[in-house]
Amino acid sequence: MAGEPTEKAEMSSVSERRAGVPAGLWTRCQKCGQMVYEKEVAEALNVCPSCGFHRRVDARTRIRQLVDPESFEEFAADLQTVDPLEFKDRIPYKERIREEQEKTGEKDAVIVGRAFIRGRAVVLAVMNPGFIMASMGAVVGEKITRAIEKGADENLPVILVTASGGARMQEGMVSLVQMAKTSAALARLHDAGGLCIVVATDPTTAGVAASFASLGDVIVAEPGAMIGFAGPRVIANTIKAELPEGFQTAEFMLEHGFVDRIVARGELRKELARLIDYCGK
Amino acid sequence: MSSTTIDTESPDLLAANVGFLEFEAPLARIHNDIEQMRREARESGRDLTADVARQAKRFGQTIRKLYASLSPWETVQVARHPKRPLVPDYIQRIFRDFCELHGDRLHGDDHAIITGFARLGGHKVMLVGHNKGRDLKERIKCNFGCAHPEGYRKALAKMKLAEKFGLPVVCLIDTQGAYPGVGAEERGIASAIAVNLFEMSRLRTPIVCAVIGEGGSGGALGIGVGDRVAMFQHSFYSVISPEGCAAILWKTGEKAKQAAEALNLTSKSLKALNLIDHIIPEPAGGAHRFPDQAAANLEACLCDALRDLKRLKIETILKRRYDRLRHIGGFFSSAQEEVRIAASQAVRTVRRAAAPRLTGRLASRRATSLPAAAHAG
Numbered sequence: 001m002a003g004e005p006t007e008k009a010e011m012s013s014v015s016e017r018r019a020g021v022p023a024g025l026w027t028r029c030q031k032c033g034q035m036v037y038e039k040e041v042a043e044a045l046n047v048c049p050s051c052g053f054h055r056r057v058d059a060r061t062r063i064r065q066l067v068d069p070e071s072f073e074e075f076a077a078d079l080q081t082v083d084p085l086e087f088k089d090r091i092p093y094k095e096r097i098r099e100e101q102e103k104t105g106e107k108d109a110v111i112v113g114r115a116f117i118r119g120r121a122v123v124l125a126v127m128n129p130g131f132i133m134a135s136m137g138a139v140v141g142e143k144i145t146r147a148i149e150k151g152a153d154e155n156l157p158v159i160l161v162t163a164s165g166g167a168r169m170q171e172g173m174v175s176l177v178q179m180a181k182t183s184a185a186l187a188r189l190h191d192a193g194g195l196c197i198v199v200a201t202d203p204t205t206a207g208v209a210a211s212f213a214s215l216g217d218v219i220v221a222e223p224g225a226m227i228g229f230a231g232p233r234v235i236a237n238t239i240k241a242e243l244p245e246g247f248q249t250a251e252f253m254l255e256h257g258f259v260d261r262i263v264a265r266g267e268l269r270k271e272l273a274r275l276i277d278y279c280g281k
Numbered sequence: 282m283s284s285t286t287i288d289t290e291s292p293d294l295l296a297a298n299v300g301f302l303e304f305e306a307p308l309a310r311i312h313n314d315i316e317q318m319r320r321e322a323r324e325s326g327r328d329l330t331a332d333v334a335r336q337a338k339r340f341g342q343t344i345r346k347l348y349a350s351l352s353p354w355e356t357v358q359v360a361r362h363p364k365r366p367l368v369p370d371y372i373q374r375i376f377r378d379f380c381e382l383h384g385d386r387l388h389g390d391d392h393a394i395i396t397g398f399a400r401l402g403g404h405k406v407m408l409v410g411h412n413k414g415r416d417l418k419e420r421i422k423c424n425f426g427c428a429h430p431e432g433y434r435k436a437l438a439k440m441k442l443a444e445k446f447g448l449p450v451v452c453l454i455d456t457q458g459a460y461p462g463v464g465a466e467e468r469g470i471a472s473a474i475a476v477n478l479f480e481m482s483r484l485r486t487p488i489v490c491a492v493i494g495e496g497g498s499g500g501a502l503g504i505g506v507g508d509r510v511a512m513f514q515h516s517f518y519s520v521i522s523p524e525g526c527a528a529i530l531w532k533t534g535e536k537a538k539q540a541a542e543a544l545n546l547t548s549k550s551l552k553a554l555n556l557i558d559h560i561i562p563e564p565a566g567g568a569h570r571f572p573d574q575a576a577a578n579l580e581a582c583l584c585d586a587l588r589d590l591k592r593l594k595i596e597t598i599l600k601r602r603y604d605r606l607r608h609i610g611g612f613f614s615s616a617q618e619e620v621r622i623a624a625s626q627a628v629r630t631v632r633r634a635a636a637p638r639l640t641g642r643l644a645s646r647r648a649t650s651l652p653a654a655a656h657a658g
C-alpha cells in the first residue's frame with residue numbers, strides 16, 4: 001500500500017515544484033536509486049513512484065497536500081525568537097536564524113492555522129524539517145501550544161504533523177521547558193474532551209518525540225519515518241554494537257506498540273477525515 | 282600534637298576523601314604546603330602552629346572565593362563530583378521512615394529511580410528521585426542514574442498513589458539523562474517521558490522538584506514538572522550535556538567549556554531567566570564537602586515550599602502550575618501581539634549589571650525584526 005497515492009486528482013494543486021529542484025528534472029531516488037521524474041514525484045506527493053520512499057516535505061507543501069484548497073488560515077505567523085540566551089557557537093544564533101529565515105521564507109520551524117480536511121474543520125500544526133531540523137524553541141512551543149488551546153477553545157480536532165530533531169539547543173532550558181508546556185496544553189485539551197491526532201513524519205525524535213508527538217489520542221506515522229528518542233549514534237556508542245535493522249522507524253514503533261497506524265502520504269487526508277468522524281461529536 | 286592542631290574549618294576536613302578538582306589547584310597547593318609544614322614541624326620539633334594557622338586561613342578564604350564565582354564549566358565539575366551527595370544520602374539525612382516502593386507494575390523495577398513514602402519535616406510525602414549509585418556495583422545496577430521507561434512509569438505510578446491519598450510529591454533530580462539504549466527505545470522511552478509531563482501537569486497534589494546534581498535534559502524533566510522547581514547552587518540543568526552540545530555545534534567535544542557558558546545551565550542563570558523558583562545555597566566548598574549542611578538547606582527549601590503549597594486549594598495549585606508553564610517560555614516577539622520578554626530582560630539585567638532601558642531595547646529589537654516581517658508566507 002505504501003507509496004500509492006490515491007488522491008492524485010484531488011491534489012492537482014500539489015504539482016508545485018520542490019524547492020531548489022526544477023520540475024521536469026530527472027533525479028535519483030535516495031532510497032531505491034531509480035531515476036525518477038521530479039514532476040511525477042511531486043504529483044505523487046513527494047513519494048518515490050518506484051519504491052514508495054516518502055521524502056521529507058517542507059511545511060507549506062505539506063499543508064497544500066493535506067488541506068482542502070484555499071482553506072488554510074494561518075495564525076501566530078509573526079512570532080519569532082528573541083534569542084533568550086544570546087547564544088553563540090561558531091556563529092551567533094541570531095545570524096543562524098536570519099539565514100534560515102531567508103532560506104525558507106518562514107519565521108520559525110512550525111506553521112499553525114485553521115483549515116478544512118475533506119470538509120472537516122481542524123486546527124493544524126505542521127513542522128518544517130527544513131528549518132534548523134524543526135528543532136523546538138520558544139516559538140515552536142508557543143505556536144504548538146496555541147494550536148492546542150485553540151482546538152480546546154473552539155472544539156476543533158487538533159492535527160499535529162511532527163518532524164523534529166528535538167529541543168533547540170540554542171535556546172537552552174527555554175527549549176526544554178517547551179516539552180512540558182506543550183504536554184500540559186494537551187492534558188487540558190484531553191480534559192476538555194478534545195481530539196488530538198499526531199501524524200509523525202520523518203524525523204520525529206528527542207524532545208518532540210518525548211512530548212506532544214507521543215501524546216496524540218491517535219498516533220499515525222508515515223512509512224519509514226524515523227521515530228525515536230535518543231540519537232542512533234549515541235545508542236550505538238552506549239551499547240558498543242550495531243543497531244538492529246529498521247531500528248527507530250515508524251514500523252519499529254508500530255511493532256512495539258507506540259504507533260497506532262502507518263499511513264501512506266496519499267491516504268492521509270482520507271484517514272484523517274475517517275479518524276475525525278470516529279472521534280467527532 | 283599542639284603543633285598540628287588547626288581550627289575546625291580545616292583544610293584536612295575539606296580535603297578529606299574528596300580530593301581536589303582541576304580548578305581547585307590553588308587549594309591543593311595550600312593543602313600541600315600545610316602538610317609539608319607539619320612534616321617539618323614533626324621532624325625538626327619547631328613550632329609552626331602560627332604558620333599552619335595562617336595557611337589554613339588562606340585556604341578558607343580561597344575556597345570561599347572560588348565557590349562564590351564558579352564558572353559554568355566548573356559548576357558542571359562540582360555537580361558531577363563522584364562524592365556529591367546522592368538521593369540515598371539525603372534520604373538518610375533528612376527523610377525519615379523511608380518506605381521504598383518498587384516497580385512500575387508493567388515491566389520491572391528500574392533502580393535508576395527510587396520511589397517511596399517518606400516523612401520530611403512534618404509532612405508525609407511521596408519521594409521520587411534518581412539514583413546514580415555510590416560504588417561501581419551499585420552504579421551498574423542503577424545504570425549510573427540513567428532511567429529506562431520503567432523508571433518513569435514507576436515514578437508516575439507512585440505519584441498517582443500519592444495523588445489518591447493526598448500526599449505531596451517531592452522529586453529529586455540527578456541524572457545525565459534517560460538511558461540511550463535499544464531496550465529503552467523498544468519500550469517507549471519517549472512515550473514514557475511524554476506521559477509523565479502530561480500527567481504531572483494535572484496531578485491533583487502539590488509537586489516540589491529540586492535538582493540536586495545533574496539535571497540532564499528530558500531524563501530530568503521526566504520527573505521535573507512541578508509547582509516549585511529549585512536547584513542547588515552548584516547543580517546544573519541543561520537541555521543537552523555541554524559535551525553533546527559542543528560535539529554538535531562546534532563539531533568537537535573539546536569545546537564543552539564554551540558550550541557550558543553558552544547554555545546558561547547554572548542555577549543563577551536559570552533563576553534570572555525565571556525558569557526556576559529557588560536556589561538552594563551550598564556551603565563554600567560544595568555539597569560534597571558538607572553533605573550535612575547541604576541536606577539541611579535542601580530540607581528547609583522543600584519544607585517551605587510544601588508549607589506554602591498546602592495552604593492553597595488544589596484548583597489554585599493546578600491553575601498556577603499551568604500558568605507557570607504557559608508563561609515560562611515567553612521568549613518570542615511579535616509585531617502584532619503583546620511582547621513578552623520580561624524574563625529575558627531580567628537575565629540581561631543580571632549580565633550587564635546595569636539595567637538596560639527597556640523601551641530603548643524593545644524599540645531596537647522591533648526595528649531589527651521588521652525587515653524580516655516582509656516574508657513570503
